[in-house]
Amino acid sequence: MMQSTLLRRIAPTLTRRALSSNAAEASSVMTLNFNLPHETIYNGATVSQVIVPGAAGEYGVTADHVPVVAQLKAGVLQIMHESAGEPEKYFVPGGFSITHDNSVTDISCPEAVKVDDIDPAAVSSNFEAARNAYTAAEAGSAAQAEAMVDMEVYRSMGSAVGINLS
Amino acid sequence: MALRVAPAAKRIAARGLSNFMQSRGMATEKQIFNQIQSTKNIQKITSSMKMVSAAKLKGDEQRLATAIPFNSWTTALCGEPTLVEDATFEELPQKTLIVPVTTDKGLCGGVNSFITRGVKDCVSKLNAQGKECDIVVIGDKGRGQLRRFHGDIIKRSCTEVISPGTFSLAAALTTELMAAGAKDYDAIMVIYNSYVNAAVYKQRYKLIKPFSGEGEDEPMMMHEFEPDTKSEVLGDLYEYMLTSQVYHSFMDGAAAEQSSRMAAMENASKNAGEMIDKLTLQYNRARQARITTELIEIISGASALED
Numbered sequence: 001m002m003q004s005t006l007l008r009r010i011a012p013t014l015t016r017r018a019l020s021s022n023a024a025e026a027s028s029v030m031t032l033n034f035n036l037p038h039e040t041i042y043n044g045a046t047v048s049q050v051i052v053p054g055a056a057g058e059y060g061v062t063a064d065h066v067p068v069v070a071q072l073k074a075g076v077l078q079i080m081h082e083s084a085g086e087p088e089k090y091f092v093p094g095g096f097s098i099t100h101d102n103s104v105t106d107i108s109c110p111e112a113v114k115v116d117d118i119d120p121a122a123v124s125s126n127f128e129a130a131r132n133a134y135t136a137a138e139a140g141s142a143a144q145a146e147a148m149v150d151m152e153v154y155r156s157m158g159s160a161v162g163i164n165l166s
Numbered sequence: 167m168a169l170r171v172a173p174a175a176k177r178i179a180a181r182g183l184s185n186f187m188q189s190r191g192m193a194t195e196k197q198i199f200n201q202i203q204s205t206k207n208i209q210k211i212t213s214s215m216k217m218v219s220a221a222k223l224k225g226d227e228q229r230l231a232t233a234i235p236f237n238s239w240t241t242a243l244c245g246e247p248t249l250v251e252d253a254t255f256e257e258l259p260q261k262t263l264i265v266p267v268t269t270d271k272g273l274c275g276g277v278n279s280f281i282t283r284g285v286k287d288c289v290s291k292l293n294a295q296g297k298e299c300d301i302v303v304i305g306d307k308g309r310g311q312l313r314r315f316h317g318d319i320i321k322r323s324c325t326e327v328i329s330p331g332t333f334s335l336a337a338a339l340t341t342e343l344m345a346a347g348a349k350d351y352d353a354i355m356v357i358y359n360s361y362v363n364a365a366v367y368k369q370r371y372k373l374i375k376p377f378s379g380e381g382e383d384e385p386m387m388m389h390e391f392e393p394d395t396k397s398e399v400l401g402d403l404y405e406y407m408l409t410s411q412v413y414h415s416f417m418d419g420a421a422a423e424q425s426s427r428m429a430a431m432e433n434a435s436k437n438a439g440e441m442i443d444k445l446t447l448q449y450n451r452a453r454q455a456r457i458t459t460e461l462i463e464i465i466s467g468a469s470a471l472e473d
Contacts, residue, residue: 033235033238033239035232035235035236035238036232036236037232037233037236037332037333037336037410037413038229038232038332038333039232040231040232040235040236043235054392054393055392055393056392056393056394059392066390067388067389067390068389068390068391068392069389069390069391069392069399069403070391070392070399071392071393071399071402071403095406096402096403096406098239098389099389100242101388106238106239108236108239108406108410110333110334110337111333
């Protein structure tokens, strides 16, 4: 299913590029708007690629990408700038990413932290606390669902900094 | 001779004094003095409130400046906010949920009155067009003002909203709206004050419609959806969009509230200052009249002794 989705996405892009031979060189950069409620991280910045943690899997967005509306899951958002080099990594707990057909991508998340700023010790201890809350909560209650969400977010935060929590 | 003149002078002075008292309607010098003192205290309070508002306005302006790019993606889906002034509300659908954003605290100038006036105008125009609407009020002042005439259509009210607002607050408000049956309405109209600059704010409204439509009308046809369950993603996107819009309106309203409070307190301090000047003149006149009376008493007493 993932393969067919991948092919479905790449095919139009490849076709479009193949067709636009005489037309002006397809822009190789995309515009990124990445905003949090309390901080504007990128507003109209030109970058070369963004890897988005979609709910169905990670996918990369480059210039002339097919328009997509993606719900994000807790994971790492990677931004590759035009000046090649290490991609910038942000951990996001969720949000939405909308790619338009003019190579503009809007990513809106309630919160995001740079992966470098994450403290592994805090992640482990918070994960433990969430797991305790999960086992202590009544089965099927809202508290248990919240604890489960917490556990998932911390688990993926842990894998982002290289620790394996389960 | 002096004896005959002195009492006459005293009587004239006394009559003049009592005329003076009656025409002023003010009693003694002591009372005027007390009034001057209390007005000075009020002036101190209002001018300090103004300075506090000016400081808070800086913070609110910055929060608004971040909220605008955060919310910019919703404009493509919902359209630009419209000015309430001279609005006909004809583009509103059959059933609308009106969400006015007002303040909890007072002494903020006209921010709440403008919003409630806009809401009343909208309700009457909608009723004239044969459309229905309900209200979910945010803010105590709005609730108080709207309860009198439109109490029957107020579905919920959210008060004691802690400011400054955060995204979590907007999310909580959206949950309340969803619980009030937001999905049953054809559109949600958020009406709020939009901060233009420190002296000017305007009322605007945003229409947020749920994604719906089949076949040709299908929303966002060009886009792929990830995960594939389009209706689920659209549902979540609608809630997220609503939260983002409410957050932006909140930030805008907060900045407008602070600027309005600053202006109102500035006017109050100025008016208090003018009143103090006027009262001081009255006080001086009363004091001088008293001194004159005492002098006359002394002189007439002395002249009585002479004889």
